[in-house]
Amino acid sequence: MAQTTQTEALPSHEEAVYRRPAALTETQMRYCPGCTHGTAHRLIAEVLDELELTDRTVAIATVGCSVYAYEYFNTDSVQAAHGRGPAVATGIKRTSPDSIVFTYQGDGDLAAIGLSEVIHSAQRGECITVLFLNNAVFGMTRGQMAPTTLVGQRTTTTPQGRDPKLEGTPMMICEMLSGIPGVAYLARETMIDPKTVADARRSIKKAFQAQADGAGFSLVELVSSCPAWWHKSPLESLHWIRDEMLTQYPLKVFVDYKRQD
Amino acid sequence: MMTGNVATAEGAIAAGCRYFFGYPITPQNDIPRYMSEQLPQIGGVYLQAESELASINLVYGAASTGAYVMTSSSSPGISLMQEGLSYLLGAELPAVVVNMVRGGPGLGNIAPAQSDYWLSTRGAGHGDFGCLTFTPDSVQELYDCTYDAFEIGHKYRLPVMILGDAMIANMSEATRLRERREPPTQMPEWAVGGRRNGRPRRVVNSLWTDVPVMEAVNLRIAERFRQAAQEQTRWEEYGDDRPDILFTAYGISARICKTAIDRLADEGLRARLLRPITVRPFPTDPFARWAGQVERIVCVEHSMGQFIEDVRLSVDCRPVELISRTGGVLMTPEEVIARTRELIAS
Numbered sequence: 001m002a003q004t005t006q007t008e009a010l011p012s013h014e015e016a017v018y019r020r021p022a023a024l025t026e027t028q029m030r031y032c033p034g035c036t037h038g039t040a041h042r043l044i045a046e047v048l049d050e051l052e053l054t055d056r057t058v059a060i061a062t063v064g065c066s067v068y069a070y071e072y073f074n075t076d077s078v079q080a081a082h083g084r085g086p087a088v089a090t091g092i093k094r095t096s097p098d099s100i101v102f103t104y105q106g107d108g109d110l111a112a113i114g115l116s117e118v119i120h121s122a123q124r125g126e127c128i129t130v131l132f133l134n135n136a137v138f139g140m141t142r143g144q145m146a147p148t149t150l151v152g153q154r155t156t157t158t159p160q161g162r163d164p165k166l167e168g169t170p171m172m173i174c175e176m177l178s179g180i181p182g183v184a185y186l187a188r189e190t191m192i193d194p195k196t197v198a199d200a201r202r203s204i205k206k207a208f209q210a211q212a213d214g215a216g217f218s219l220v221e222l223v224s225s226c227p228a229w230w231h232k233s234p235l236e237s238l239h240w241i242r243d244e245m246l247t248q249y250p251l252k253v254f255v256d257y258k259r260q261d
Numbered sequence: 262m263m264t265g266n267v268a269t270a271e272g273a274i275a276a277g278c279r280y281f282f283g284y285p286i287t288p289q290n291d292i293p294r295y296m297s298e299q300l301p302q303i304g305g306v307y308l309q310a311e312s313e314l315a316s317i318n319l320v321y322g323a324a325s326t327g328a329y330v331m332t333s334s335s336s337p338g339i340s341l342m343q344e345g346l347s348y349l350l351g352a353e354l355p356a357v358v359v360n361m362v363r364g365g366p367g368l369g370n371i372a373p374a375q376s377d378y379w380l381s382t383r384g385a386g387h388g389d390f391g392c393l394t395f396t397p398d399s400v401q402e403l404y405d406c407t408y409d410a411f412e413i414g415h416k417y418r419l420p421v422m423i424l425g426d427a428m429i430a431n432m433s434e435a436t437r438l439r440e441r442r443e444p445p446t447q448m449p450e451w452a453v454g455g456r457r458n459g460r461p462r463r464v465v466n467s468l469w470t471d472v473p474v475m476e477a478v479n480l481r482i483a484e485r486f487r488q489a490a491q492e493q494t495r496w497e498e499y500g501d502d503r504p505d506i507l508f509t510a511y512g513i514s515a516r517i518c519k520t521a522i523d524r525l526a527d528e529g530l531r532a533r534l535l536r537p538i539t540v541r542p543f544p545t546d547p548f549a550r551w552a553g554q555v556e557r558i559v560c561v562e563h564s565m566g567q568f569i570e571d572v573r574l575s576v577d578c579r580p581v582e583l584i585s586r587t588g589g590v591l592m593t594p595e596e597v598i599a600r601t602r603e604l605i606a607s
Binding site for chain 1: 280282306308310311312314315318319320321322323324325326328330344345348352453454455456457458459462463464465466467468
């Protein structure tokens with residue numbers, strides 16, 4: 001689709017303070033009202049533009065609500081099989097090392113079916129960036145339990161709430177990856193108010209910068225909302241992130257290759 | 262002299278393949294060994310994956326950049342790759358996948374078998390297609406087929422399977438090598454790698470929720486299979502020009518048949534071998550030609566009767582008899598001769 005927002009002439013007395021990033025297409029996203037996928041997409045696109053990486057980037061869309069990410073990012077894109085994003089990204093990065101390659105994965109894709117691929121990519125110190133959207137539920141398939149579902153959280157497949165005796169405890173991806181030497185940047189962020197959105201943006205930027213610097217593997221976990229399958233309003237969902245999700249998943253920069261220890 | 266495994270790896274390198282991703286499994290381990298030694302010396306990449314699931318998806322990623330890329334495995338590993346094969350087909354990406362077949366099902370054994378015929382030609386994952394499939398019967402032919410597979414895969418934008426077995430993978434034969442070719446420098450017009458210089462963005466994808474579009478994609482892929490059938494079908498014929506018996510076999514079974522046919526000729530029995538070198542596309546024409554001219558058609562395979570289905574579909578409803586062993590047991594020419602005599606006597 002044509003990009004008009006970037007080229008439209010504005011009257012001299014007006015100044016655009018907010019416009020669609022060049023790294024996003026004009027395609028209307030299919031996300032539910034109140035879902036934070038849209039915010040995450042925008043932050044990634046802004047960062048790619050700001051770092052002038054958009055023309056070098058290959059986006060990997062995975063399987064889940066974000067399966068159509070290849071229609072939203074205005075970059076070369078590859079749609080990957082469920083969970084295999086980091087392997088596909090590695091294949092691209094190894095044959096096209098000048099490219100900037102990122103995967104966009106939900107908690108079902110990354111933490112359930114794709115756990116092996118993400119861990120081994122990190123272990124290899126693969127110069128790719130992973131955006132990990134954790135909303136504690138399988139969204140697209142109608143709200144089933146995910147590895148990241150909170151203890152006691154009701155889902156379609158844990159109608160009485162997740163019982164740790166039966167279904168185990170929430171999977172802490174950042175904590176699992178934090179001890180791996182190949183990881184250059186690793187952070188958990190959220191997007192529930194202007195401050196956390198700004199923090200998330202900063203971490204996403206550092207993650208892509210790490211890749212551009214050839215420093216190694218980078219991953220940003222974004223604690224996200226799913227109003228539809230949490231059965232909450234968009235605002236209640238943000239409150240639930242603040243009160244419940246962040247207790248289980250504390251925000252933290254785990255690894256920063258530029259930080260002096 | 263080189264083994265079939267090494268010839269396969271060298272054939273790939275000679276064709277310009279510089280990217281190999283794999284996971285260890287017997288009886289094909291000499292392919293990754295050779296690749297891990299050679300590729301870094303010539304500017305290529307060898308990467309050992311954490312599983313066959315990862316291998317085939319590394320291949321998928323590399324293939325999406327237009328690179329000549331290969332993986333190799335054996336039966337249980339190929340089962341794990343089926344998902345990725347389906348995605349390669351759906352996304353119209355070329356890649357070369359080698360299957361040195363071993364006895365199955367399950368963990369089976371590491372002995373030569375041909376029990377993955379259906380897997381390769383019918384069920385390379387879910388969806389409507391199999392792979393283009395070569396069935397070499399010698400070390401030389403492993404080399405030649407692998408060499409050709411990359412260009413053919415790119416021409417039709419289809420994954421190509423080299424369907425070998427534990428025997429031809431590990432036997433040594435004299436092999437004539439070609440000069441190593443450089444990888445293609447011109448990337449195809451569908452390859453991703455960053456938009457660069459403002460060209461329109463490219464998408465590699467197999468998701469088509471608009472069903473008429475999905476149908477159109479499938480018809481486009483089917484058309485490429487049809488073209489490949491016209492241009493790439495290969496077979497060999499061996500033995501008597503006026504045969505009473507037409508043997509048909511591929512791969513290691515064909516080698517055994519050739520010896521059996523020579524010995525049967527000494528005993529005064531006129532026999533001919535029709536050996537497909539590609540089984541998808543299947544050489545239906547020579548089968549149709551010979552079917553009416555022989556007294557019996559005998560299919561020799563090391564599986565329970567998979568290959569014979571394609572033979573039966575190609576011989577104008579003439580009866581086809583099966584001589585087979587399974588589970589990794591390899592027939593001797595003597596066994597083929599004895600069982601042929603039994604068929605004649607019955």
